[in-house]
Amino acid sequence: MADPAPVPSGVQVPGNAVDGRDGPIVQMRKFEPRDLKEVRLLLGYSIMEQLAAANTLLYTNPFVIVAWLALSSVMIGLMDWWPDPSGPAWTWLMPLPALASCAVPFLFAIDWLNRAYFEDLTRRVLAQEDTVDIPAYYSRAPGSGFWVLIYKGNPIGLVAKDAKGKKGKDGKKDDGKKLDHSRIAHPPAPTAPTVALVRHFHLDAPYRPTFIQNDLLAHGLSQAFAAAPSLETAYFRVSKLTPWLEEVSKTMGMRRRAGPTGEELAKDVGRRGLMGWREWYVGVGREKWEERYEEMREMHGL
Structure with missing residues (x-):
């Protein structure tokens, strides 16, 4: 052909x-x-956008989820926030602050550690x-x-x-x-x-x-x-x-x-x-x- x-x-x-x-x-x-200028910016974007994908893969990693739930359980137990089965329905919302607050350190640490790799890779490519x-x-x-x-x-x-x-x-x-x-x-x-x-x-x-x-x-x-x-x-x-x-x-x-x-x-x-x-x-x-x-x-x- x-x-x-x-x-x-x-x-x-x-x-x-x-x-x-x-x-x-x-x-x-x-x-x-x-x-x-614009091309170098696009080259940087092409690498740094992979940071979000890398973070998501770690956020949904079973080991990370287990660690988050374990830390949340410890905090719920220390604060006595476990729901009361015989109490009012709103008590089932008591663990939510612990679940949310314990997720923040994992989100921050994963992004901070991953970001260093991709920033270094961006500098190398450019x-x-x-x-x-x-x-x-x-x-x-x-x-x-x-x-x-x-x-x-x-x-x-x-x-x-x-x-x-x-x-x-x-x-x-x-x-x-x-x-x-x-x-x-x-x-x-x-x-x-x-x-x-x-x-x-x-x-x-x-x-x-x-x-x-x-x-x-x-x-x-x-x-x-x-x-x-x-x-x-x-x-x-x-x-x-x-x-x-x-x-x-x-x-x-x-x-x-x-x-x-x-x-x-x-x-x-x-x-x-x-x-x-x-x-x-x-x-x-x-x-x-x-x-x-x-x-x-x-x-x-x-």
Whole structure:
């Protein structure tokens, strides 16, 4: 099957609204230097919003609930707030203050301890090479790119894909024991990219009910496969803290698989929360993507 047609950089959202005076209301375009402040803010949001998910998972953890009920029972007993079965009905409300007050330390402690991990992870991500100099990093190879979703002139989403070639058969670096002088005079030519990794993907939460995140990721993937004919597979990283990203990946035809170098879990730049939640890889091959891409185009009448 032929490669999917490249998607122009104008309005690419099916059913979008266009203002005749001010141009397109919704636009997907490449990153520009003027977007840096908003893009870095979106990158920070993409990590810090996982804090709420991490807190919720711990709030509903059976061990935390048991500890909360045990502490509440101790307080109820000390204050003699147990309801009187033979007394008036209002006595059954007496334990409520103890239950509420004993929950506060757990809520505070969980958020405080989790927050430290995600704030550190945010600093690490914003200091990575690809986020410090975005234009330089994402122009190294065909198939790479950093796209921004604009709504009424404001960036509300982004997708960054990094295309690279495969490593050697053993995946190991040179141990430095032997020096190949031929490589000094004739350095190896860069290999054509065969895999693409979506390094960053985010859409502001208020816009997710419109499912425009599907169009944003589809745009990024279509650009990668069209720009690099050698590209074989595109990868995406999801976790238990980002269920909405997993739904988007399934819409793109992605399924869980080993990563670009064969690992099951993604190499992380930092721990995610007290429980150390890890990301795993999902991916889609070129042939499967082309089939899914055509299905989406037909569904939207393109």
